[in-house]
Amino acid sequence: MKRLGLGGLFFGWLYGVPFLLLVGLIRRMSRPYTPSADEAQAFGATTDALLTTGLLLNGVLPVLGLLLAGWAGEALWRRHFAWAFGGTALLYVAVALVGSMATSSLIGHVPADLEPDPVVTQCIPISGGRGCPGG
Incomplete structure (x- = not known):
């Protein structure tokens, strides 16, 4: 049972x-169809x-797997999770490279x-010489 759990975790x-x-990343780099501001926020x-x-x-x-494999005395899974730290670093580097090529931040971006822009139906004159267009 513990091997099945460690295998599932790995x-x-x-x-x-x-x-x-x-x-x-695909969602971040895509141009979604978001007709409203609420849908863009949700996306x-x-x-x-x-x-x-x-x-x-x-x-x-990988940290959890290494701890559990050590606690369970599974040398094979301990080696697997120790090697997983290399993969963890590679994934972080890959995401950092993609993030450096992006035009804005990867997290916190709202498309x-x-x-449409709201239609101006009423003109309010502003002091300083700028009046309403058309009189």
């Missing part, structure tokens, strides 16, 4: 973390959640919405 890190990061929040979760799990799962 393969969750090996396949789950890159999946979350790839989906988050950005979901993308941030995917990237943040992937980055956190990338650091936590532009497609709402």
Whole structure:
């Protein structure tokens, strides 16, 4: 049972973390159809959640696996999780490289919405010589 748990933890890190990061990066680099500001905010929040979760799990799962493998006395899984630290560093470097090529930050970005600008229906004159267009 402990081997099954350690294997699930390792393969969750090996396949789950890159999946979350790839989906988050694809969503971040794409131009979504967001007709309203609320939908753009929700799209950005979901993308941030995917990237943040992937980055956190990338650091936590190998440490947790190494601790559990050491506690269970599993030398094979301890070696697997020790090598996983190299993969963790590679994933962080890859995300940092993509982040350096992006036009804005990877986390905290809200895409532009497609709402039209509000139509000005009333002119309020401002002192200083700028009057209303058309009189």
